[in-house]
Every structure is written in C-alpha cells, then in structure tokens.
Amino acid sequence: MPAKKNTARELLFGDLWEFDPAPESAPAHITARYGLFIGGKMVTPKSKKYFDSISPRDGKKLSEIPLANAADVDAAYQTASTAFKSWSELPGAERGKYLFRIARLLQDRSREFAVAETLDGGKPIIESRDFDLPMAAAHFFYHAGWADKLDYVAPGRRLAPLGVVGQVIPWNFPLLMLAWKIAPALATGNTVVLKPAETTSITALKFASILTDAGLPPGVVNIVTGAGETGAAVVNHPLAAKIAFTGSNEVGKIIHRSLAGTGKKLTLELGGKAANIVFDDAPLDQAVEGIVNGIFFNQGHVCCAGSRLLVQESIVKEILDRLKRRLATLRVGDPLDKNTDIGAINSKEQLTKIQQLVKSGIDEGAEIHQPACKLPLNGFYFPPTLFSSVSQSHRIAQEEIFGPVLSILTFRTPDEAIEKANNTPFGLSAGVWTDKGSKILMMASRLKAGVIWANTYNKFDPSSPFGGYKQSGFGREGGKHGLLEYVLMK
Ligand code: NAI
Ligand code: MG
Secondary structure: OOOOOOOHHHHHHOHHHOOOOOEOOOOOOOOOEOOEEEOOEEEOOOOOOEEEEEOOOOOOEEEEEEOOOHHHHHHHHHHHHHHHHHHHHOOHHHHHHHHHHHHHHHHHOHHHHHHHHHHHHOOOHHHHHHHHHHHHHHHHHHHHHHOOOHHHOOOOOOEEEOOEEEEEOOOOOHHHHHHHHHHHHHHOOOEEEEEOOOOOOHHHHHHHHHHHHOOOOOOOEEEOOOOHHHHHHHHHOOOEEEEEEEOOHHHHHHHHHHHOOOOOEEEEEOOOOOEEEEOOOOOHHHHHHHHHHHHHHHHHOOOOOOOEEEEEHHHHHHHHHHHHHHHOOOOEOOOOEOOOOEOOOOOHHHHHHHHHHHHHHHHOOOEEEOOOOOOOOOOOOOOOEEEEOOOOOOHHHHOOOOOOEEEEEEEOOHHHHHHHHHOOOOOOEEEEEOOOHHHHHHHHHHOOOOEEEEOOOOOOOOOOOEOOOHHHEEOOEOHHHHHHOOEEEO
8 A cells, every 4th residue: 555645734743634615605796797986976888898707716606797988987977077176175074084985885895805816816804804804994084084183184274185096906905905006095184986806896897886885976986897997097097186006016117107297196016025034133934924924925926926025044944944834824716715824826827927036036046835725626826835945036025926935145244235135126015033233223224225124024004104216116005104195395
C-alpha cells in the first residue's frame, strides 16, 4: 500500500482538527437584472445593453448589469448638475442628516450587503462582514460629522463645493471605495456620478436603494455601470469639475493625460509595491501575523499590500520557517464559509495575471513555497505563495501582483533597508517592525510612502488620510486632507 500523502496542515495538526463547513446563509437579495441609477430612479440604459456579473466563487452568473454608453453618462451628469444648485445650498447640518441616515441604513443591512459583496467579488465573508461593511458605514458617519463643521477645516478660509464630481472605482473594495468617494463629496456639497468596476457593480447598485430609503434628493448621486469605455465617458464629460480615480497605473496615466489642460481637479490613487520591513529586534510572533495580514488580506488585492517583505539577514531563516508553518494553517476556499481566510480571486483575468507573474518568479530563479491545499474545482482560486531568494531585479520584486504572493528580500543595515524599500516607482505604504521607537521614527522619516505602519499593518480609519507618492498617485482620501480635495478654498 502506498503511504497516505498528508497535506501540510495534517502533518502539523493531524486529521482531528478539520473544520465543518460554516456557510453564511443570510440572503444577499440580488436582482436578476439591474438598471442605472440616474435622477433618483433605476432606469433602463439607453444603450439597451447588459453584461453579466459572475461570482468568482463558482463562476456562476449572478446578475445582469447595464452597460452605460456616452448618452447614459450624459444623462447622469445633466441630472447631477441640476441637483447641484439646491444640494450645495442646503445648510451643512441638513446634508449631514442624509449622511447619518445612509450610515445607519448601511449598518441595518450590513449582513445582506456583506454576503452580496462576497458573492460578487470573492472576498471572505469574515472580511466583508467585519471590515468592508463597518468601514463603509464609518466613512459615512465620519463625514456626516464634518458636514456642518466645514468652517473649521481651514480656519479663516471659506470652503465652496466644486460642482459635479466623476468617480471611478476598482473591484478590490467595491462598497468601501464607493464610501471613500461618495461620503466626502456629499459632505462638502458636491453631487456625484460614480462608476463601479465591471466585475463588482452589485453592491453599488444595491446601495442605490439605501439612497432612496434615506430620501436623498434625486440626482445628488448617480451610478452608471460599465467597463473602461463607460469610465472614459465619466472622466471626459465636460460637466465634471473633478475626477477621483482609484485603480491601475495604466488607466491612471490615461486619465492624467486626458485631463491635462481641462482645469478639472484630479486625484489618483494607483498601485503599490509596499515594503514590509522586519528588523532582528522585532517581536517575531506579531511580525509574522502582520506579514500574513499584510499580504493575504483580501487575497492580496490591496493597493497598500505588504507585497515585498524585507527581512534582516540574521533572522531570515527563522521568519521563513515561521511563515511556512503559518501558511499551512490558512484556509483557502469558499469565501462564503465563515472559516475561510483566503477566498476567490476576483476575476479570471486577475487569476491569469497572478499565474503569469508567479511563473516569471520561478523562471527568474526565485524559490517558491506553497502549502499543500485543495482548491475548489470551480471558480477562481490561488494558493498563498511565498518567494524566497528574490532579488531586486525580479519582476515579482518590481511589479504589483495584486494577489496572495509575497516576495521575500533581505537587508543587513537600516540604510540598506531604506534604499531597497524606496527603490520602486511606487510610494503608497510601508511597514516597520522593531522593538525600538527611535528606529521607527528614523525609518518613517526616510521611507517615501504615504502611509507607514509600525508594528502593525493594514490599519484604517476615516480620520486618517490615505494616498501615495510617486507613481502611486496624488491627493489624499480621509481626514481633513481628503475633504480639501472636494472644495475650493476662498
Ligand atoms: P483598471 O484600472 O482597469 O480598473 C479600475 C477602474 O477603472 C474600473 O472601474 C474600470 O472600469 C475603470 N477603467 C478602465 N479603463 C478606463 C479608462 N480608460 N478610463 C476610465 N476608467 C477606466 O484595473 P484592472 O484592469 O481591473 O486591474 C489591473 C491591475 O491594476 C491589477 O492587477 C492591479 O495591479 C491594479 N489595480 C490597482 C487598484 C488599486 O486599488 N490601486 C485597484 C484595481 C486594480
Ligand atoms: Mg483594466
């Protein structure tokens, strides 16, 4: 009899500790076909065209999403422009009431939205339930509080709204990115035309019903769906006073070029290749948890993911051993299961991109480590992956993979860590793990990144501005800095 082949998990913990399935069963209330949300109503697209939203969990169709054309986008801008006059003239306290209502309604329907987010985008239910939904509500609460206090944002100056703002968002945090964009725009008196990403439009279209229930005046927020062409129509519409974009560098550059000379305000939040730096004096247990959270949170579909681990040379073996053991305990699979740590990859295209970059890592000579795990047969899945013996020139050390793949590099001195960390066209985030406060301050002042976490990773708060340097973009979201991106100062 051939010996039974054990998975890494079984070798560590034996067969006894398998989990029973724990599927989330709350209904997501997804409609078979949606309309565009324009002028306070769900309308049939003038294009008469629809596309499928499929679930990366099993590859099955969830709903039909309207494909907005230029005429649809124009209708959204016209109604947003009409709504601007009365909305911008409302007293801040009145605008704030709508934002508070939206926040509370999101909380009321939080479980339903979390399930919809997980079905449509593939992220584990524990994350959509415990992170995306509470954070989305928190952004509305936070900005509701600002709406009647705008005179105190920049003392001595008066803030005026810009007009209609066009917003194009990505698929990694669909509802949360919507909240990051819509909440500050409304608090400051602007009206909105927003386009969600084509693979994850469902929670944005469901959100339209929250706006209706909150009694938001028609036209203040409009949601148009579609892919790149629809996004370009949103960006290039003459009535847009400002464009806010989160997504790839490639599209960010196209938008930057097309807006040059138009006078439109622009904020870009693009990619990253963050260094998560671990010194030999760091608390290793916490550091390993922080490394795992930094790269495997949301399947690594995170612009600020700690995708380059820089480890001080003397502890690299220790860290690699601990990481391998920890990886064996991560549960990859059905995102609707409450025990799942790593869910589905957002789309087939993204899975292909991850597979190609991982292949390049192997071809270029890095050493790959993956735990033995059984991936579901249908849907899009990728195992948590570590690469050791990575050098600076490898593609996996340079390019954003946007998947559960960590590249491990080493350093000897703090100077070398800073040199390597900053040696990237990006500058969105970084992490520092050490026992010494002085070292944290020294590193933070020399790392060129918009957000630096110390002895933690991926911590967010609506009051804390987020944004990048260099090719990671410009402008900030959250906090006072984020509000200022939506106003003229007089
Ligand atoms: P993408 O940049 O194409 O998509 C983001 C949004 O832009 C979507 O709503 C899309 O419909 C829209 N869009 C596409 N072309 C446009 C155009 N010409 N004008 C206006 N809007 C347009 O991102 P994609 O292709 O889905 O992902 C590719 C890579 O980009 C990922 O692998 C990842 O590395 C990076 N990315 C980074 C994100 C971030 O949070 N910084 C988010 C999404 C992707
Ligand atoms: Mg694209």
